[in-house]
Amino acid sequence: MPRLDQTQAPLLETLQLMAQRPHAPFYAPGHKRGQGIDSELRTWLGSAMFQADLPELPELDNLFAPQGAIATALELAAAAFGAAESRFLVNGSTSGIIAAILATCGNGEKIILPRNIHQSVISGLILSGAMPIFVSPEYDPEWDLVYSISADGVAAALAAHPDAKAIMIVYPTYHGVCGHIAEMSEIAHQQGIPLLVDEAHGPHFAFHGDFPIAALAAGADLTVQSIHKVLGAMTQASMLHVQGQLIDRDRLNLALQMVQSSSPSYLLLASLDAARRLMAIAGQELMAKTLALAATARAKIAEIPGLSVFNGPTLPSPGFCHLDPTRLTVKVTDLGLTGYQADEILHEQLGVTAELPGLQHLTFIISLGNTAADIDRLVAGFSRLAHPPVSPLFKGGWGGSMLSPEGWGGSMLSPEGWGGAIAHPISALTPREAFFAPRETLPIAATVGRISAELVCPYPPGIPVLIPGEAIAQNSLEFLQKILANGGTITGCSQPDLTTLKVVISP
Ligand SMILES: Cc1ncc(COP(=O)(O)O)c(C=O)c1O
Numbered sequence: 001m002p003r004l005d006q007t008q009a010p011l012l013e014t015l016q017l018m019a020q021r022p023h024a025p026f027y028a029p030g031h032k033r034g035q036g037i038d039s040e041l042r043t044w045l046g047s048a049m050f051q052a053d054l055p056e057l058p059e060l061d062n063l064f065a066p067q068g069a070i071a072t073a074l075e076l077a078a079a080a081f082g083a084a085e086s087r088f089l090v091n092g093s094t095s096g097i098i099a100a101i102l103a104t105c106g107n108g109e110k111i112i113l114p115r116n117i118h119q120s121v122i123s124g125l126i127l128s129g130a131m132p133i134f135v136s137p138e139y140d141p142e143w144d145l146v147y148s149i150s151a152d153g154v155a156a157a158l159a160a161h162p163d164a165k166a167i168m169i170v171y172p173t174y175h176g177v178c179g180h181i182a183e184m185s186e187i188a189h190q191q192g193i194p195l196l197v198d199e200a201h202g203p204h205f206a207f208h209g210d211f212p213i214a215a216l217a218a219g220a221d222l223t224v225q226s227i228h229k230v231l232g233a234m235t236q237a238s239m240l241h242v243q244g245q246l247i248d249r250d251r252l253n254l255a256l257q258m259v260q261s262s263s264p265s266y267l268l269l270a271s272l273d274a275a276r277r278l279m280a281i282a283g284q285e286l287m288a289k290t291l292a293l294a295a296t297a298r299a300k301i302a303e304i305p306g307l308s309v310f311n312g313p314t315l316p317s318p319g320f321c322h323l324d325p326t327r328l329t330v331k332v333t334d335l336g337l338t339g340y341q342a343d344e345i346l347h348e349q350l351g352v353t354a355e356l357p358g359l360q361h362l363t364f365i366i367s368l369g370n371t372a373a374d375i376d377r378l379v380a381g382f383s384r385l386a387h388p389p390v391s392p393l394f395k396g397g398w399g400g401s402m403l404s405p406e407g408w409g410g411s412m413l414s415p416e417g418w419g420g421a422i423a424h425p426i427s428a429l430t431p432r433e434a435f436f437a438p439r440e441t442l443p444i445a446a447t448v449g450r451i452s453a454e455l456v457c458p459y460p461p462g463i464p465v466l467i468p469g470e471a472i473a474q475n476s477l478e479f480l481q482k483i484l485a486n487g488g489t490i491t492g493c494s495q496p497d498l499t500t501l502k503v504v505i506s507p
Contacts, residue, residue: 004079006280011073011273014059015266019052027055028263054266063088063264064257073273080280081225082206082216083241085249087256088272089224090264093200094120095256096224096240097168098127100196102255103222103248104166105130107432112157112167114149115422116463118198119492121168122455125431126468127259132431133161136423138319143310143331144360144417146463147319148179155187168196171215174356174461175310175363176201176327178212179319185219194221194246202324203239204230204367207283210291212322221246230367233275237268278368286368293375294326294366300379301328306335306386310361328364335386340487342385352381356460359417359486421479422463426471429504434468437504441494444481447472450503455492458483464492472503 025032034042034050042050056062061070070088077086089096097120105111107129113121115134125132135157138147154167167188172178181197188195197215199205203225205214215223222242227233242252279286302309310329313320332342343357356363364378428451429437439453449471456466458480465476480490480498490496 009273009277010069012270014069015270077276080276084243087240089238090268091260092236093224093226093238095259098124098259099255102128103252110161110164112164116146118462119457119464126435129432138317139419146418147177150318151180151183154184166194170198172202172324175329176324178322180321181218197223199223200226203227208287227275231275234271237272297375301382304386326366329361331361333360338486346381350381420475421465429469431468439502440505441500447501448474453502453504457492459491
C-alpha cells in the first residue's frame, strides 16, 4: 500500500471550505452558523468556530457510514497510530470502552478485568450484562498507588474461567504505570480471545521510543485512547483502534453508534484529524521536547526537601513494567499536607493546577502543550509549598492547614488507601442485575455487608470503590469517607456526601 500523505487533514480542510461557503442554512444546529448565538459568546469565542459547527452536509461525510473525508481521516489516523482501522469518538473514551465491551461480551458472558477499571467499564457491564471476573491489581502501599494486574493474575483468571470472552486492561493507569502488556496479549491470544485496552492515558506512546510500548505494538486487538487528554484534540475527542481478526467490526460499529450522539460535533472530529496530523508530522520532536520538560520537572522537584517523585516501585512488582515519565506524581505527606490540601494551595495561591489530587500525592500531566515557563512555575510552586511564607497569617504553615501527626498524615501511611478499598471484591450479582434490582436507601453505617446498588467513585480518578452487585466492605466506606473529609469529590451515587447509600433488597 502506498504511504499516506500525513500532511493532509481531509476533514479539517473540508470543514474549513464548508464553513466559508455562502448559503442559506435550513438545517440543525439552530444557531445557523453562529447567527443565532448569544453575542457575548460569539464575541468571546469568535465567529469562525460557530460557522464551522455544521451537521452532516454531503461534503462532510457521516461518522457512522464514512465514505469521504471522514473515511480518509480515519485511514490516516490508523496509519499514524499503528492500527489496522480506527474510529473517531465524540463521547470520549467512555463511549469507546462501552462499545468495546458491547462488541465482545453478551449477557452473562465473562470478561476478565482489573478491579481498578474506570467507571465507564461498569457502564459497559451494565449495558451488556457481561459478568466481570475481577483480578486484583498489584498495590504499592508506600505510595498508595494501584498498579496494573500481573500477567500471572490474568493467566490464573483465565485458567479458572476458560469461557471468558475477552480480557480488558488499563494501560497505562492514570498515574502512568504500565503493566506487562505483551505477556497479557499473548495469554489472551493463546486462548483465542481479544485483549481490549483502556489506553485513555497513553495515545502518545506510539510517537517516541522512550515511552512504554504502545498497546497496538504490544499486540492489543482493540485500544481506546483519549486524544483530548494527552494530545492536541478538544475535550471529548477520542479514538478507538483495532487490528487482527478477533473483533467483529460490524458489531463494534453498531455498538459505537448506540453509545454516541447521532449529531456528532464536527469541531471535535476536525480536532482529531488535526491532532493526528500534528503527531504524524512532528510527533517525535514534540514528544522529545515533552520528555525533556518532564525530566527537568522530575529532577528539580525531587531536590526539594519534603517532596518525593514517583519513579516506580522500590522492589520489583509484577504489576509494574514501565512508567510514563510525562506523568508526574509528587508525594507531599512529608510536608504535613494531604494531596488535596497541596492541590488547593497550589491552585488557589500559587497559580499551578494539577490533574489529580489524592490523599498522599498529586499527579500532573506534562504534555505537548506545556512550556518551559509552565515547568518553572510548577517547580517554583512546589518550592513555595515546601517553604511557606513566614508571616503571622501562616503561623501553622499554609493557613494553618498543616496536619498533626495523629491526623490523616499518620494513618495515610498504612496500606488502607486504594489497596484496602478495592481489595478482594465479592461480586454477588452482575452489575446489570444489581442495576435493575429492587433497592432501598440506608444510612451509610447500615450498609456494610449489603450488596451495593450504586456505583461510588472518587473523581478523579474515576475508579469505582463500590460497584453495583458487590458486597460493601467497611474498608471501602472508610476510604470514601476519608476522601470526602479531605476535600475529595465522590460521584456516581445518589448522595455524593455519602450520608446514605442504595443497596439491593435481598430476596
Ligand atoms: C483510565 C481511564 N479510562 C477512561 C477514561 C474515560 O475517558 P474520557 O474522559 O475520554 O471519556 C478515563 C477518564 O478519566 C480514565 O482515567
